[in-house]
Amino acid sequence: MRIGVLARAAGVSVPTIRYYESAGLLTPPGRQGGQRIYGGEDLKALRLIRHCRELDFSIDETREILASVQRRLPCSETKTYAEKHLGSIRKKIAELRALEATVAALVSGCEATCSGSAAPDCVILQAGVANCG
Amino acid sequence: MRIGVLARAAGVSVPTIRYYESAGLLTPPGRQGGQRIYGGEDLKALRLIRHCRELDFSIDETREILASVQRRLPCSETKTYAEKHLGSIRKKIAELRALEATVAALVSGCEATCSGSAAPDCVILQAGVANCG
DNA sequence: GCTTGAACCTCAAGTGGCTTGAGGGCGTAG
DNA sequence: CTACGCCCTCAAGCCACTTGAGGTTCAAGC
Numbered sequence: 001m002r003i004g005v006l007a008r009a010a011g012v013s014v015p016t017i018r019y020y021e022s023a024g025l026l027t028p029p030g031r032q033g034g035q036r037i038y039g040g041e042d043l044k045a046l047r048l049i050r051h052c053r054e055l056d057f058s059i060d061e062t063r064e065i066l067a068s069v070q071r072r073l074p075c076s077e078t079k080t081y082a083e084k085h086l087g088s089i090r091k092k093i094a095e096l097r098a099l100e101a102t103v104a105a106l107v108s109g110c111e112a113t114c115s116g117s118a119a120p121d122c123v124i125l126q127a128g129v130a131n132c133g
Numbered sequence: 134m135r136i137g138v139l140a141r142a143a144g145v146s147v148p149t150i151r152y153y154e155s156a157g158l159l160t161p162p163g164r165q166g167g168q169r170i171y172g173g174e175d176l177k178a179l180r181l182i183r184h185c186r187e188l189d190f191s192i193d194e195t196r197e198i199l200a201s202v203q204r205r206l207p208c209s210e211t212k213t214y215a216e217k218h219l220g221s222i223r224k225k226i227a228e229l230r231a232l233e234a235t236v237a238a239l240v241s242g243c244e245a246t247c248s249g250s251a252a253p254d255c256v257i258l259q260a261g262v263a264n265c266g
Numbered sequence: 267g268c269t270t271g272a273a274c275c276t277c278a279a280g281t282g283g284c285t286t287g288a289g290g291g292c293g294t295a296g
Numbered sequence: 297c298t299a300c301g302c303c304c305t306c307a308a309g310c311c312a313c314t315t316g317a318g319g320t321t322c323a324a325g326c
Binding site: 055056075078079082083085086089090092093096097099100102103104106107110111 | 188208233244
């Protein structure tokens with residue numbers, strides 16, 4: 001299987017596969033006339049990589065997951081990565097919700113303060129540089 | 134005011150200020166003996182930049198907001214940026230919540246399937262390469 | 267006047283996870 | 297033998313900075 005076939009089979013671009021190889025996720029395959037030739041195991045590994053990446057694991061985390069799979073460690077270890085990852089997802093959600101509240105308050109505050117009159121302070125630009133109206 | 138004083142006054146690092154200048158957010162100040170000398174307006178501008186960045190506006194958005202402030206446009210235009218930004222924040226929250234649900238389901242599915250027995254398929258590694266137990 | 271040390275300068279490279287582009291080699295069909 | 301598609305490597309670009317190297321300027325103490 002040449003790299004283009006592998007790419008289509010896994011739904012990734014060709015440069016992405018070469019990038020994964022350079023990043024140490026895919027082991028360098030054999031070559032024929034300088035061209036990479038892949039087997040079924042490579043496709044399995046690539047699909048697992050895509051699975052991890054779609055779950056938003058980082059490249060480093062994905063490499064660790066791959067390593068533990070290849071060392072045939074019990075999945076309890078992989079579950080630990082997933083749990084840690086879940087924690088960081090939840091943290092990011094909390095941050096974004098706080099940000100959402102802040103920006104929403106600015107928008108509605110601007111509407112209340114500035115609409116219809118030449119209000120001196122627009123809450124959006126608390127630096128005090130804004131010219132409201 | 135030299136760059137270090139400005140940095141402390143605005144709560145940013147010195148290289149960040151030089152980066153903002155190179156990115157076209159801060160106008161290049163005058164120099165004395167090759168060193169940048171800032172005034173009060175620069176501090177105001179830098180504080181507005183930090184305000185925008187803390188609200189997670191991109192550099193490009195921040196540059197547009199600064200420009201509209203400096204052209205003394207009504208804040209209704211700035212409010213438009215904020216509303217657009219609010220939309221993208223909410224979209225990202227929705228994506229992360231979907232991701233959270235997926236990863237949480239994987240973790241609890243692994244607990245249900247794999248704990249105590251040598252389960253053949255761990256849901257976390259759907260590629261089928263996992264060795265559960 | 268001299269020395270020290272902090273603060274300043276420019277330029278380059280690193281971060282993450284790829285994508286895009288330049289410039290050339292290989293394989294196969296007509 | 298030519299044309300075309302696929303492949304190769306290497307370098308740069310994205311974002312918003314941070315870090316580091318190597319050199320200059322400023323302010324204070326002696």
